[in-house]
Amino acid sequence: MLNDLQMLLELQTIDYDLGELERSKEYIPDMMENLRREINETVELFQKTEQELSESKVTQGKLELEVKTKQDELKKLQAQMMSIKTNKEYDALISQIDNAKETISDKETEILELIEKIEKLESSIDDYNKKAEEIKEQNEKQLAILQEKMDSVGSKIDSKEGERSRIMVKVPKRTMSVYERIRKNRGGDVVVPVRKRACGACYKALPPHRIQEIKRGDQIITCDNCGRMLLWHNGVSE
Numbered sequence: 712m713l714n715d716l717q718m719l720l721e722l723q724t725i726d727y728d729l730g731e732l733e734r735s736k737e738y739i740p741d742m743m744e745n746l747r748r749e750i751n752e753t754v755e756l757f758q759k760t761e762q763e764l765s766e767s768k769v770t771q772g773k774l775e776l777e778v779k780t781k782q783d784e785l786k787k788l789q790a791q792m793m794s795i796k797t798n799k800e801y802d803a804l805i806s807q808i809d810n811a812k813e814t815i816s817d818k819e820t821e822i823l824e825l826i827e828k829i830e831k832l833e834s835s836i837d838d839y840n841k842k843a844e845e846i847k848e849q850n851e852k853q854l855a856i857l858q859e860k861m862d863s864v865g866s867k868i869d870s871k872e873g874e875r876s877r878i879m880v881k882v883p884k885r886t887m888s889v890y891e892r893i894r895k896n897r898g899g900d901v902v903v904p905v906r907k908r909a910c911g912a913c914y915k916a917l918p919p920h921r922i923q924e925i926k927r928g929d930q931i932i933t934c935d936n937c938g939r940m941l942l943w944h945n946g947v948s949e
């Protein structure tokens with residue numbers, strides 16, 4: 712019986728590994744997706760900043776040209792002051808001059824704000840670029856490792872299934888069906904060590920005669936509470 716239990720212990724290690732491999736088919740693609748998204752986000756941030764910077768510079772150039780045009784216009788208006796004949800003409804010209812000055816002042820304010828924005832963008836763009844390259848390098852390394860894992864999941868599962876069948880044929884059918892039933896209904900370990908004179912899974916205390924039976928190991932003893940198979944020694948200290 713001890714031998715059966717030992718084989719079941721091996722089996723449950725294999726089942727645990729199989730469970731992990733099955734789960735990895737779900738979580739590896741998720742992890743890869745996150746790594747790819749992170750690469751895209753940092754690259755996009757850099758590209759967005761780069762675009763904003765170049766657009767701001769174009770706008771700055773356009774505004775500077777507009778200021779220049781308005782200044783020429785202002786000079787012409789100011790020159791016209793010399794040839795003014797009536798008060799009406801004077802008032803009209805003054806109003807045009809004021810308008811031009813106001814426009815120039817507004818555009819100059821805009822330019823100053825834009826210069827400030829450009830300086831900020833220029834100081835952060837190098838960091839964004841560096842960050843994007845770092846993330847790309849790091850994440851691509853991890854992606855390659857994960858891809859390799861993903862590619863080998865199938866063959867690892869096959870090899871574990873093979874090990875599983877080799878052990879299964881050595882275990883009595885009845886014991887095997889008890890194992891499968893508990894595994895299916897309870898989940899987790901089926902063969903559990905006794906811990907502190909209680910079931911190692913559900914912690915239900917075991918009466919002394921049960922402990923003796925488990926220690927003898929000549930039959931499979933299951934926990935009254937959770938049905939799991941109890942083992943005295945599992946290489947685990949109590």
Ligand SMILES: [Zn+2]
Nearest residue numbers: 910913934937
């Ligand atoms: Zn139990």
